[in-house]
Amino acid sequence: MLDLLAYDFMQRSLLAAAMVGGLCSIIGVFVVLRGLAFVGAGTSHAAFAGVALGYLMGWPPLLLALVFGLATVWITGWVEEKGRMKLDVSIGILYTTTMALGILFIGLMKTYNAEVYGYLFGSVLSVTPEELRIIG
Template sequence: MAGYLLEPLEFGFMQRGLIAAVLVAIACGILGSFVVLKGLAFIGDGLAHASFGGVALAFVLGANVYLGAFIFAMGTALGIGAISRRGRIRFDTAIGVLFSGTFAFGILVISRVEAYTVDLFGYLFGDVLSITAGDLWTIGILGALVLLVVFAFYRQLLFVAFDPTVAAASGLPAGALNYLLLGLLGVTIVTSIQAVGIVMVVALLVTPAATAYLITRRFHHMILASCAIGSLSAVLGIYLSYYAAAASGASIILVATAIFLVTLAVTGRVRKAASIPGPSH
């Protein structure tokens, strides 16, 4: 048994992949809890797909792909807010319009430069085992930034997440805090791109947090449980990808989904048993 656990750790790419996946899982666990609480899964998906336009453009121009992804993700987030505020367009409609347009732009870019297609598809579907030491530093710095900002504004963000109307009436800048949350979401998505890919990053944001939601009652417990479940999914997923010769990003998400389904079944049975009256004496 020890051999199965230690053998993959003999390789540097596995060590970097495991560290990166756990760091990404922790960042996603923190922001994912807010995403689940506020029902922001669709905007998370939208920002993830929108970032691909920035990845493609930066890659072709020889610029930093993380910077390109962040600029496009943040631009889309600000655009969604502006369109939904100033016009009669619904929030979800604005998301659909902007993310599909920016994602289509990324597809257009890679379709014109065939030599880059294979490399760019790695950002779509993820390849945590190809992470370099430089990527690891970037992921660590961005993850630490997310953690520090959430810690500094935790009470305000939590208040806005639970009841934005009351928060605004209490004098909190609800609009600014919502944009801060969107910005943190954009940073987290950019951090996660290399690990699980643009297509599946929303699953790593939502699935561990949704699992934690089933088993916890307090929000800070939900964050801790989400980070733990995401980290466990990341480690088991990478080991699965190593021994099954499968895609690492997909393996991580499948493990997280399996944990969610098992938790859902167990908690459903517990609630059902608790609702059945016991025998009378």
């Protein structure tokens, strides 16, 4: 069992999981107290739409993921500020809308690209040293 720790990718994945677990547990307290438990899912699915559009158009997928994620957060905050609907309702609407856009963009691609789904589901075993520095 300890033989697995001899591999660099395994060391990086365990370290990344421990760091992200620690950070998320601290941030999670504030997220739940503010009633924003749904915001992570909504933002990640919005970013997925950006990644899919990036692959479809040949643009940088991570840049579009950032744009879509920030736009979703901004729209959610704007809707709450105007008092038009509850925060979790606006997050739910944007969650489903952006996920549908992501699926639409994937459907418009001429070839299947498994890498797009990797952005949504990820793989802790493929953490690079650069990503480890970003997490830290």
